[in-house]
Amino acid sequence: MRFEDHRVLKDQLNRAEAALDLKVSRRGLLRRGAMLGLSIPVVAGLLAACDDDDSDDEVADDADDGTEEVGAVDDTSEEDEEPDAPGDDDVEDDSDDADGAQHGGILRWAQANDSYLDPHQGGYRGRTGQGNMYDGLVEYDPSTGEIVPALAESWENEDNITYRFHLREDVEFHYGQHFTAEDVIYTIDRILDDAAGAEMNLEFQSVESYEVIDEYTVEMTLDAPIASWMAVLATHPASMISKEWGEEHDPDYATEANGTGPFMLESYEYRVLEEYRRNPNYWKEGLPYLDGIDLRVFEEDSGRVAALRAGDIDLSSYVPWQAIDELEQDPDFEVWMNTAENFTMVRLNPHRPPLDNRLVRHALSFAIDREAIGLIGQGGRAHIITGGIFPPGSEWHNEDLNDYFRYDPDHAVELLEEAGFSDPSEVEIIFYSGTGAVSYDAAEVIVQNWRDIGITVDLQTLDSPTAHEYRLTGDYQAFIDSRWIHINDPDFYTPFVHTGGFEHAGGVDFSDEEIDNLLAEARSLVEFEDRKEVYRQLEERVLYLTPAIFLMNRPQTTAWWTYVHAFDHDPVIGVPTEPYMERVWMEQQD
Amino acid sequence: MTAYLVRRGIATLLLLYFIVTVVFFVVHLLPGDPAQAILGGEDARPTPEQLEYVRQQLGLDQPLHIQYANFLRSLVQFDLGNSFVRHGEDVAEILITGTGRTILVAVPALVIAVSIGVPLGTLAARTRTRIWDPLFSALALIGFSTPSFVVAILVVLIFAITLGWTPSGGYVSPFDDFFGYLHRAALPILTLSFPTIAVTMRMTRSSLLEQFGMDYVRTGRSKGLNEGTLLRRHIMRNALLPVVTVVALQFGNLVTGSVIVEFVFSWPGVGSILLQAVENRDYPVLQGVMLLVAVMFTVINFVTDMSYAFIDPRIRYG
Numbered sequence: 001m002r003f004e005d006h007r008v009l010k011d012q013l014n015r016a017e018a019a020l021d022l023k024v025s026r027r028g029l030l031r032r033g034a035m036l037g038l039s040i041p042v043v044a045g046l047l048a049a050c051d052d053d054d055s056d057d058e059v060a061d062d063a064d065d066g067t068e069e070v071g072a073v074d075d076t077s078e079e080d081e082e083p084d085a086p087g088d089d090d091v092e093d094d095s096d097d098a099d100g101a102q103h104g105g106i107l108r109w110a111q112a113n114d115s116y117l118d119p120h121q122g123g124y125r126g127r128t129g130q131g132n133m134y135d136g137l138v139e140y141d142p143s144t145g146e147i148v149p150a151l152a153e154s155w156e157n158e159d160n161i162t163y164r165f166h167l168r169e170d171v172e173f174h175y176g177q178h179f180t181a182e183d184v185i186y187t188i189d190r191i192l193d194d195a196a197g198a199e200m201n202l203e204f205q206s207v208e209s210y211e212v213i214d215e216y217t218v219e220m221t222l223d224a225p226i227a228s229w230m231a232v233l234a235t236h237p238a239s240m241i242s243k244e245w246g247e248e249h250d251p252d253y254a255t256e257a258n259g260t261g262p263f264m265l266e267s268y269e270y271r272v273l274e275e276y277r278r279n280p281n282y283w284k285e286g287l288p289y290l291d292g293i294d295l296r297v298f299e300e301d302s303g304r305v306a307a308l309r310a311g312d313i314d315l316s317s318y319v320p321w322q323a324i325d326e327l328e329q330d331p332d333f334e335v336w337m338n339t340a341e342n343f344t345m346v347r348l349n350p351h352r353p354p355l356d357n358r359l360v361r362h363a364l365s366f367a368i369d370r371e372a373i374g375l376i377g378q379g380g381r382a383h384i385i386t387g388g389i390f391p392p393g394s395e396w397h398n399e400d401l402n403d404y405f406r407y408d409p410d411h412a413v414e415l416l417e418e419a420g421f422s423d424p425s426e427v428e429i430i431f432y433s434g435t436g437a438v439s440y441d442a443a444e445v446i447v448q449n450w451r452d453i454g455i456t457v458d459l460q461t462l463d464s465p466t467a468h469e470y471r472l473t474g475d476y477q478a479f480i481d482s483r484w485i486h487i488n489d490p491d492f493y494t495p496f497v498h499t500g501g502f503e504h505a506g507g508v509d510f511s512d513e514e515i516d517n518l519l520a521e522a523r524s525l526v527e528f529e530d531r532k533e534v535y536r537q538l539e540e541r542v543l544y545l546t547p548a549i550f551l552m553n554r555p556q557t558t559a560w561w562t563y564v565h566a567f568d569h570d571p572v573i574g575v576p577t578e579p580y581m582e583r584v585w586m587e588q589q590d
Numbered sequence: 591m592t593a594y595l596v597r598r599g600i601a602t603l604l605l606l607y608f609i610v611t612v613v614f615f616v617v618h619l620l621p622g623d624p625a626q627a628i629l630g631g632e633d634a635r636p637t638p639e640q641l642e643y644v645r646q647q648l649g650l651d652q653p654l655h656i657q658y659a660n661f662l663r664s665l666v667q668f669d670l671g672n673s674f675v676r677h678g679e680d681v682a683e684i685l686i687t688g689t690g691r692t693i694l695v696a697v698p699a700l701v702i703a704v705s706i707g708v709p710l711g712t713l714a715a716r717t718r719t720r721i722w723d724p725l726f727s728a729l730a731l732i733g734f735s736t737p738s739f740v741v742a743i744l745v746v747l748i749f750a751i752t753l754g755w756t757p758s759g760g761y762v763s764p765f766d767d768f769f770g771y772l773h774r775a776a777l778p779i780l781t782l783s784f785p786t787i788a789v790t791m792r793m794t795r796s797s798l799l800e801q802f803g804m805d806y807v808r809t810g811r812s813k814g815l816n817e818g819t820l821l822r823r824h825i826m827r828n829a830l831l832p833v834v835t836v837v838a839l840q841f842g843n844l845v846t847g848s849v850i851v852e853f854v855f856s857w858p859g860v861g862s863i864l865l866q867a868v869e870n871r872d873y874p875v876l877q878g879v880m881l882l883v884a885v886m887f888t889v890i891n892f893v894t895d896m897s898y899a900f901i902d903p904r905i906r907y908g
Contacts, residue, residue: 116630121629121630121634123630123634125630126630194637194639194640194642194643195643197628197629197630197636197640197643197644198640199630199634199635199636201636201637201639201640202635202637252677252678254677255677270676270677270679270858271858271862271866272760272761272858273761296760296856297856298759298760298856299853299856299862300759300853300854300856302743302746302854303746303758303759303853303854303855303856306746306747306750306751306758306759307757307758307759307760309751309758310750310751310754310757310758311754312757312758312759312760463622463868463869464622464869465620465621465622465623465624465626465627465869465870465871466620466621466622468622468623468626469621469622469623469626470621486635495635502635502637503635
């Protein structure tokens with residue numbers, strides 16, 4: 001470029017700098033300051049003058065119109081029909097009214113994440129997608145937590161080793177294939193195939209043999225008695241797929257779905273919109289009530305709540321605790337907290353000094369003010385764990401272990417002394433936390449608690465994939481984490497504390513013979529009382545060794561407009577509502 | 591001119607190669623495993639065998655330099671690969687869709703910003719000593735100081751919840767439902783245009799003020815030209831150069847930097863895609879987005895430079 005051009009461009013650069021620099025004279029500054037100062041109360045006044053009511057009226061106006069029936073509904077619907085599906089009659093919650101259930105409507109559902117469609121993939125995201133499109137041999141009654149028949153009408157069980165299932169004869173897949181015993185075999189084949197990435201792969205490895213007895217009878221034999229086997233089969237990642245369709249079509253299960261469930265996949269746009277439509281041939285007579293579900297992803301917490309309040313959405317999952325008070329006070333909404341199947345804990349690596357000393361681990365636990373964590377982290381809506389993981393209300397809860405770790409910083413210091421640390425600052429800990437508020441808020445409290453007793457703590461944050469890697473490799477001293485109880489049975493302790501357990505013990509190389517023996521014993525027992533006693537001993541041993549510090553159970557909150565019904569159920573741990581959307585109905589409006 | 595273009599072209603290619611290489615290695619050396627994300631994310635409990643299977647499928651079990659070589663080979667064939675996590679979708683398609691969606695909010699935001707910012711800046715420059723200039727300057731200050739998520743949340747509170755004029759988020763394609771799209775895009779566009787209006791306005795104002803002090807303006811006035819003609823025919827052309835630069839850069843920012851706005855409004859554009867790709871360690875998508883950003887800024891810079899020659903005939907490249 002020529003000389004003039006350089007000069008021109010240099011001028012421009014200077015001017016650009018000047019423009020963004022806001023060089024002003026003092027008088028100019030005062031004048032601008034006054035303008036700014038005046039504008040704030042004006043804006044605030046405008047906002048305050050606006051009332052909240054207006055936007056709610058649009059949607060809620062017809063909420064009381066209980067008797068109206070939508071015309072263009074599937075022919076199996078009847079006015080005020082009484083469904084005969086298991087579980088619908090038992091509900092005690094007053095917002096669920098099987099007698100007034102209406103058919104029709106498309107439920108607009110806000111989620112934090114997209115759903116998984118693969119029938120064997122697990123996790124929360126599977127509940128919303130595959131949970132409603134597929135069925136398993138058995139399922140839960142969400143109201144009672146009991147395991148009830150689903151695709152299997154009945155079954156026999158010898159010593160928890162051999163299971164024989166008698167299948168329903170009237171079930172069709174969405175694309176028309178008839179459900180038979182061959183499909184069960186095909187399903188188990190897929191779950192055991194590494195290529196499928198099935199969630200229940202590990203559990204199904206306990207199946208020694210499985211075979212077709214006749215067209216509607218299947219037999220499975222396990223390699224050892226497992227009391228929790230039916231609980232495994234009741235989880236949604238153990239859903240049945242069609243052999244005929246699978247072989248003919250070679251589908252990509254991540255994007256295509258053909259199940260026996262109440263809803264069929266109509267469209268799936270990653271992270272934008274998932275459309276599910278009613279299965280007119282669903283084997284539960286008269287269900288589902290809804291014509292369909294439109295699931296939208298709103299990653300941002302306040303976005304979901306805003307969409308709900310604005311009436312764009314009928315039901316929102318994962319309501320952040322900060323929004324709960326406001327929604328609860330608003331008569332247009334129903335707010336429901338499920339049983340805390342999610343629990344927060346501090347993972348400890350018992351091989352990294354000074355955590356290799358049990359007394360130090362105990363000290364850390366006594367030093368933590370769990371109440372404060374519950375208040376700060378969850379607005380006081382968490383259930384604090386001072387004993388075993390199963391909360392009061394669960395049949396597995398052990399009352400006598402309840403106050404094993406009360407908040408006692410003095411005792412913590414005593415324990416440290418006993419462990420040989422007369423000066424607590426010699427105890428040095430690098431403490432990892434994820435960036436999510438749930439972990440991080442709690443982590444901040446814990447760091448403060450530990451520092452209060454003189455421990456040297458360094459808090460570092462990790463993003464999700466990194467956190468997950470450390471979970472598996474055990475590359476940490478202490479790491480705050482939350483997990484969920486994926487199966488409604490205390491056998492879920494196994495992956496946590498059994499030698500090699502992938503949830504915790506394997507990563508940090510924690511191994512205790514007594515724990516392994518207790519777990520094996522409990523798995524082989526049949527009677528509830530016997531199992532309960534063994535699990536009580538197990539919990540006591542786990543608390544004694546403290547491979548991890550349990551903090552709290554955290555409920556998941558869902559909120560919906562009052563014209564939505566039957567989403568909630570009695571608290572039963574490990575039994576989610578999301579895969580049972582056939583029970584949900586909406587009052588019809590224009 | 592040709593020689594200049596050739597030189598420019600080669601320099602650009604070298605730059606892109608450098609960027610792509612750095613991104614590749616940084617991304618692959620991050621802790622975290624995409625195989626885990628594919629098999630269900632944090633909640634899931636894949637067995638080591640399942641993880642190994644997935645890694646093999648994705649070629650992640652090979653040594654890094656081999657993966658790099660494969661990556662370069664695909665790249666020169668214009669093959670960006672397939673997403674790890676999004677069910678094997680083609681990365682190029684993901685980017686095109688995502689960019690399209692971002693453009694659906696970025697371009698209107700830019701148009702609004704220029705349509706409002708330039709006239710306001712002009713007004714501010716011309717009425718310097720009266721009330722408008724300080725007022726606009728104060729507004730501009732608010733405009734580019736306020737973090738975008740604050741603006742976003744305020745805007746949702748006012749328009750979506752309180753007034754109920756628009757939905758609070760989500761995406762609808764204008765080809766499916768044009769008015770639905772306008773309805774939903776209104777708030778993100780408003781949020782994005784805020785800082786852009788401010789910057790454009792300030793830039794226009796100061797650029798004009800600079801021109802007002804120049805000799806040719808005095809000459810024009812003494813010749814008897816009226817203010818309007820003077821402005822339109824002579825001053826604007828000179829004043830616009832820096833404005834064009836800034837606006838072009840703003841456009842680049844709007845397209846590539848709208849992560850927060852897309853997050854708050856659940857608008858599935860490039861920002862969202864990038865965020866998810868980082869979360870899931872979706873290497874092909876991450877690399878694709880980085881490449882896209884690099885190419886976009888390169889093109890913007892080039893177009894901007896070319897436009898100088900158009901606006902100011904004294905500028906020549908050779």
